């Protein structure tokens with residue numbers, strides 16, 4: 366007898382007020398939760414090279430999304446996902462700035478995993494985005510880029526959309542374009 | 555070896571580009587998604603422990619209210635289970651909800667609706683699903699509200715849900731609607747979903763069994779996350 370198969374709950378947009386539920390302190394709703402989940406990725410004892418990753422999500426008219434919510438998931442400095450051994454959760458959540466749209470994560474530079482170049486996994490939700498968008502950010506100076514199994518599926522110009530710009534040795538900028546000539550590669554994971 | 559997640563059935567989800575929902579016009583990718591090679595990277599995630607929760611986190615009637623006060627509106631239990639596509643319970647899922655107050659007004663800087671704020675209602679709640687996948691919130695019935703989409707657009711009453719299972723690839727944000735609401739069929743955010751059975755899956759049912767007598771009505775809403783298996787994905791749930 367075949368097991369009964371259910372369908373995944375259909376997605377709906379996060380809408381303009383996602384901050385109320387996911388980052389209430391940021392939204393000015395104080396005193397309900399101690400802090401906003403994912404606001405702090407690092408502890409004082411974290412191993413690895415500390416970096417800042419920043420950027421903005423842009424719509425098809427070049428306007429910054431000032432109501433987006435960004436989540437990231439990444440390996441620790443040794444390339445391990447989901448280990449808490451190094452005082453690092455690997456998960457971050459940041460609302461876009463409500464006037465500029467900029468977001469920012471203070472994290473550690475991930476190590477390469479067994480299956481490709483080091484990267485940070487992104488998930489973007491906002492008003493107007495009906496199904497949350499997955500993508501990845503890679504590092505520009507990484508010698509493993511050319512052998513990465515995902516990057517090798519993507520042709521030249523589009524591949525560049527997944528590679529951050531180095532602002533300084535510890536600051537990387539990763540702008541995300543929802544549409545247009547520089548539309549970011551989004552993933553079906 | 556862990557089996558892979560079933561692929562996401564994009565035809566069951568809303569269209570990314572749905573012009574009747576104006577905000578989607580310039581915020582929907584125009585190029586096809588790239589199918590990522592199988593990897594454990596996206597298919598893993600953080601663990602959320604019950605120790606992160608406060609005692610009132612799942613009680614929206616009291617978690618923002620002044621001592622001795624209560625949020626205004628029809629009292630309501632929202633409960634159900636988090637399951638995977640194989641109908642197995644998903645314990646340990648972080649469920650975060652947000653909603654308008656009983657008048658249809660959000661507590662948010664960008665909110666402009668005339669309906670009054672309720673000083674005792676914040677509008678957020680969270681829970682972690684139990685070993686059997688169950689979750690439960692106490693809240694007030696949210697009101698419908700107008701929004702600047704067309705000249706006269708109204709959202710059906712709804713509660714927003716963010717659900718975090720065991721894998722970043724299961725990450726889901728959705729909305730729960732209420733059985734019998736005539737605004738559901740009129741809403742372009744809802745109608746971006748083409749299959750009526752999929753819309754039905756987001757419609758909570760009045761659950762008299764779970765009602766607290768002389769206290770609160772109850773609505774039942776199950777959340778289904780992506781499941782694992784090696785067989786092709788074809789069947790659809792039976793209507794209920």
Ligand SMILES: [Fe+3]
Pocket residue numbers: 380654709712714
């Ligand atoms: Fe809403």
